Amino acid sequence: MNKKTIIVLTLLLSLVSFNFSSTFFITAEPAAVYAQSGGGGGGGRGQGVEADSDAASVAVETVESFRGDFTDEITVTAKAEAKKEVKITSDIRDFITSVNYQLGDEVEKNDLLIELDTSDSELDILEAEAALKSAEADLEEALNGPLKAEIAQQEARVKEAESELKLQQENYQRQKELYADEYISKQELEQAANKLTAAESSYISAEKSLELLKAGARKEQIKKLESQKLRAELNLKRAVKNQNDRKIKTPISGIVSYLNAQAGDKITADTTAIITDISQIELTAYISELYINDLEKGETIKAYFNSIDQEFEGEIIGISPRTAEARNTFPVKMQIDNPEKVIKAGMNAAVSLITARANDVVIISQDALLEENGENYIYIIKDSTAKRRSVKVFLENEDHAVISSGLEEGEKAAAVGKENLRDGIKVTTAAGGEQ
Known part of the structure; x- marks a missing residue:
């Protein structure tokens, strides 16, 4: 076999080997x-x-x-509002002497927020206390009865009146005889008669006073004195209330979210301050009629606040049976705890509400x-x-x-x-x- 023949055979064997490999790849890989x-x-x-x-x-x-x-859930938007918020006003129109907290300060219930001038109210209390003491003394005297000295004094007055009466009786008898003998005029006799009448009246009055004194005060008099004492007590309470109303205290714990007061200003009828408690937040969402009957009071909700990148759990606390005014949707109230107070009133939340459950x-x-x-x-x-x-x-x-x-x-x-x-x-x- 020459060299040329060997080269041709080698090429043929290589071609056959290539075709066999290709066929294996195509049939093995598709699966x-x-x-x-x-x-x-x-x-x-x-x-x-x-x-x-x-x-x-x-x-x-x-x-x-x-x-x-x-x-299964739907997601709706809702705005955060404080669960509790109280506006503070005053019925008293007087000057402010001190403001003890500022905007944004945290306060506890009954903290002294604003003080008004108390000079006039202090005098009113002193006068009311004096009037009450006088009424109490009068009532006590009537209830305890007269002192022995008072009875003795009245008995002496009765004796004096009796002596005077006897004297005038004797005088009138003499004047009557003299008039009969025409020694005095009729006018002089009438004067003697008048003195006798006055002496009789004085004696009767003294006797009656002694009798009343010994008998003590009558029920009607005691009732009158009790009524006077009660009025005095009410006047004192009114004076004390007026004094306390000049010390404006916080009605709830929270944060001073509005303040319109400065020392030296005269307080007005407008809102003086607002205390906002954001330890609990209330959310209101408006739900379509397609889902309103799928919601349940007490159901757990999740509220995500994008502004603070935090999610909170809460619950549905109220579902309205009627659509809101100017809306075709139903108001649903929800509540979440906010112990760190990171949620502020007015923030928006994406709220997930459960509409199906199994x-x-x-x-x-x-x-x-x-x-x-x-x-x-x-x-x-x-x-x-x-x-x-x-x-x-x-x-x-x-x-x-x-x-x-x-x-x-x-x-x-x-x-x-x-x-x-x-x-x-x-x-x-x-x-x-x-x-």
């Missing part, structure tokens, strides 16, 4: 390529396709069904679901084999579905690669797949 294509992202509900029965097993990722509590149900990822002719199905993976199974979806959200029939807890279903499966096809499972 692997087919298994990886179309299975990339779960989530979309596609339709399974018929695979070549002679192809190699299809690679898939699986998810496992589990039993748990399911919720407890102790079988749940699977949406990545496993397929749909055909309006019906849902999945591929159960067991013993490296895909088994098509129809399922009924009871509730669902973006991530999960509640299966009411066709699936048991703990079963594994194809997710990534599910569109490439058919009933009975062999599969290889890869790591991955979440619940």
